[in-house]
Amino acid sequence: MTNVKLYVVFSVVLTLLGIVSFWYLQSYWLLLGVWLFRTVGNGVVGHRYFAHNQFTVGPISRKLFAYYTTMSSYSTPIYWIVQHLHHHRNSDSSTDVHSPRNGIMNSLLLWSFRPSMITSVFSDRSSKIMLIKASKDADVLRASRHFYLINTIAYGVIFFISVDLFFAWAASYVIELIKYGTINAILHLHKFPGNYRNHNLSDDSQNNLLIGFISLGFGWHNNHHTDPKKLDLQEKWWEYDIEAQIGKIFSKILRF
Numbered sequence: 160m161t162n163v164k165l166y167v168v169f170s171v172v173l174t175l176l177g178i179v180s181f182w183y184l185q186s187y188w189l190l191l192g193v194w195l196f197r198t199v200g201n202g203v204v205g206h207r208y209f210a211h212n213q214f215t216v217g218p219i220s221r222k223l224f225a226y227y228t229t230m231s232s233y234s235t236p237i238y239w240i241v242q243h244l245h246h247h248r249n250s251d252s253s254t255d256v257h258s259p260r261n262g263i264m265n266s267l268l269l270w271s272f273r274p275s276m277i278t279s280v281f282s283d284r285s286s287k288i289m290l291i292k293a294s295k296d297a298d299v300l301r302a303s304r305h306f307y308l309i310n311t312i313a314y315g316v317i318f319f320i321s322v323d324l325f326f327a328w329a330a331s332y333v334i335e336l337i338k339y340g341t342i343n344a345i346l347h348l349h350k351f352p353g354n355y356r357n358h359n360l361s362d363d364s365q366n367n368l369l370i371g372f373i374s375l376g377f378g379w380h381n382n383h384h385t386d387p388k389k390l391d392l393q394e395k396w397w398e399y400d401i402e403a404q405i406g407k408i409f410s411k412i413l414r415f
Contacts, residue, residue, distance in 0.1 A: 163274045163277050163278055164274055165307075166234070166238075166277070167272055167273075167274055167277070169307060169310075170233060170271065170272060171272060173233075173310070173329070173332050174332070174333060174336065176329045176332075177329045177330050177331070177332040177333035177336075178330075178333055179329075180325075180326040180327070180329040180330040180333075181330050181333075183326045184323075184326050184327060184330060185323045185326075186323065186327070189323060189324065189327045190327045190330055190331060190334075192327075193324065193327040193328050193331045194327075194331040194334050194335070196231070197231045197328070197331045197332070197335055198231075198331075198335060198338070198375065199231075199402075199405060200227045200228050200230070200231025200232065201228060201231045201232040201233075201335055201339075202374070202375065202377055202402050203402050203405050203406050203409070204224050204227055204228040204231070205228035205231065205232045205236065205239045206239070206243065206377070207390065207402060207403075207406050208224060208228075208406070208409075209224070209225075209228060209236050209239060209240055209299065210239060210240045210243045210244060211387050211388055212388070213388060213389070213390040213403075213406060214390055214406040214407065214409060214410040215410055216409055216410060216413040216414070217413055217414045217415045218415075219415050220409075220413035220414075220415060221298055222298050224298075225298040225299055225301065225302035226302050226309060228302075229302040229303070229305075229306055229309045229310070230309050230310055230313040231335075232335070233271065233332070233335065233336060233339075234306075235302070235303035235306040236293075236299045236302050236303050237290065237293045237294060237299055237300065237303040238277075238303070240289065240293045240299070241280060241281060241286050241289050241290050241293060242256075242277075242280045244285075244286075244289055245280045245283070245285070245286050245289075247384070247387055248285055249283075250347075250361075250362035250363075250364065250384065251347060251361075251362040251363045251364075254279065254283070256270040256276045256277075256279060256280060257270065257343040257347070258343075258347055258363070259343075259344045259347050259348055259363075260347075260363070263344055266340070266343045266344035266347070267340040267341070267343065267344045268336065268337075268340045271336070271340075313328075314328070314329070338373075338374055338377075341370060342370065342374060342377060342378065342380060345365075345367065345370065346364060346365045346366070346367060346370060346378065346380040346381075347362070347363040347364060347365065347380075348363065348365065349363060349365070351365070351367070353367045353368055353369055353370075354366070354367050355367075355381075356381045357381055357382055357385070357394050357395070358381055358382070358384075358385040360381070360384055360385060362384060364380045364381040364383070364384035365380055365381050366378065366379050366380060366381045366382060366398070367380075368397065371398060372399075375400075375401040375402045375405075376392055376393075376398075376399070376400035376401050376402040376403055377402060379392040379393070379394070379398045379400060382394050382398065390403045390406050390407070391403040391404075391407075
């Protein structure tokens with residue numbers, strides 16, 4: 160994250176493009192398929208694999224994963240890792256930019272567009288150490304350095320393949336922002352309808368049945384905060400973790 164202002168401008172452009180794209184969608188089934196592809200790259204690969212190392216794949220697959228998550232998420236792999244682990248270390252404290260305690264709109268969306276908040280993620284000693292560690296990973300560093308190029312090429316190639324696919328891909332970016340904003344905000348509110356906890360932690364993390372299913376398992380958020388290294392978050396019979404099953408499949412078949 161060497162140029163925060165450039166990152167914010169790029170994010171705003173992609174968000175506005177995604178919002179406009181909803182007006183030109185020809186098929187919501189296509190949007191669903193594209194969003195599933197993107198959310199796996201963001202949630203399973205970016206979050207569970209790179210941020211938490213919850214499963215393993217082979218060296219070539221790891222290189223492909225770095226590019227996959229770069230074009231699927233809202234940030235570089237390095238930023239994904241550092242900001243998310245910062246959230247876990249400081250969950251619901253005054254320094255947690257994700258927390259609704261520090262403003263519900265910030266938690267939902269605005270934190271990701273405010274340079275001061277993005278910069279604050281990298282300001283503490285632990286984040287600086289994590290930044291150095293993540294930067295030593297050649298696959299993560301390479302993909303992060305080419306974040307803008309990878310995304311520009313991805314959007315251009317997708318547009319060349321199909322304009323309908325392009326609009327679906329752009330719209331799916333906004334859906335991912337909404338999904339993670341909802342998890343950041345709603346699943347850290349004690350009294351939101353449907354929220355519950357399996358574990359009494361020092362933070363405000365919650366589970367939610369509806370969000371749990373819609374987010375493919377990421378919504379078992381209290382379970383995740385209890386043990387961030389755990390791949391399968393299912394504890395109750397209804398807490399089926401689709402992302403975990405995908406991670407298990409990747410771990411079995413992507414050994415190259």
